[in-house]
């Protein structure tokens with residue numbers, strides 16, 4: 238029986254989940270692969286000892302102790318962040334080690350460099366744990382959908398944001414309290430602005446887009462808006478319009494260009510993505526052969542993400558044993574086939590819009606707003622105004638028919654400059670027949 242040795246750098250939430258997965262499933266993995274996967278060393282600076290279940294695993298102080306150990310086949314990086322993760326991974330690759338990481342920030346910003354180094358050295362890089370926690374999204378794209386042209390990839394990729402929106406919807410909690418809860422539950426990023434401002438979602442979308450479309454893309458090319466401007470009143474109006482607000486990542490291959498955007502979205506309740514609650518994630522892949530496929534499940538957490546990282550370790554171990562390293566290209570396409578493609582500007586988008594205008598409650602205000610919208614070719618589907626506060630600001634909510642992003646932006650510039658409009662208009666795109 239062949240043994241594959243694993244060195245783990247980082248013993249936080251996901252690291253401890255991986256260790257548990259490899260130890261508790263050792264026999265099952267052996268029955269499935271014929272291989273003994275042995276976690277031999279863990280590098281964790283802040284620990285003085287390992288838990289008793291990991292007796293036999295050596296605790297070392299730094300990543301060099303793993304990189305310089307010739308018996309280690311697979312180097313697993315789970316410390317997160319850009320440095321020292323990037324340097325350690327490059328050193329591990331240079332030392333001929335295969336690499337597994339769940340580091341979405343690093344891959345989305347420095348993936349090109351890391352994958353090129355790995356290809357030059359003939360080692361594998363696994364990164365299933367970087368997107369969608371325990372959901373095997375990357376394997377589905379790289380292998381299950383290998384015969385398809387991907388037409389669209391869209392979904393809920395941040396558990397914290399989805400948890401906050403769910404708690405605001407179901408329990409009517411204010412944003413800040415829902416965020417505090419998510420932080421207590423342990424799936425928020427160290428810097429929660431990554432979760433609530435859509436940055437983490439953009440990192441994950443960039444990774445999925447590279448594999449789906451065989452293209453280079455950095456998170457900076459993705460138009461990104463977060464959920465921190467969403468107020469309970471928007472959640473209530475969304476309910477009245479038969480929708481739920483979700484932080485969606487959306488990409489579509491629209492021919493020459495590719496759409497790439499992350500923003501709060503009104504999702505009709507009949508759509509499956511509207512029913513994804515709590516910290517769960519869900520992604521819809523549209524293949525030209527398969528049509529729509531939706532995968533959903535735990536998007537974060539110790540054991541789900543530990544399971545995804547373990548799956549990469551098993552894949553690489555199998556390839557080593559079969560003499561088939563590099564059988565599936567790391568990014569699904571051959572490195573030389575990964576191309577630059579133009580990203581469609583957000584201004585070119587068309588979809589229905591939700592507009593919450595804070596306007597003075599007095600005669601003629603709505604007529605003026607309607608005239609501005611119609612002047613920009615925007616047609617109104619419905620209007621709601623709740624309550625009556627004469628000459629005071631009230632929320633006037635307008636749902637438009639499909640309209641051009643550019644036209645809506647121009648109309649809102651005019652509307653927001655009216656002296657009867659008291660605050661910037663909140664605008665949420667609706668999932669429609671874009």
Ligand code: HSE
Pocket residue numbers: 367369370394395396397398424425426432437536537538
């Ligand atoms: N902060 C991330 C989330 C963790 O909330 O989804 C998983 O990547």
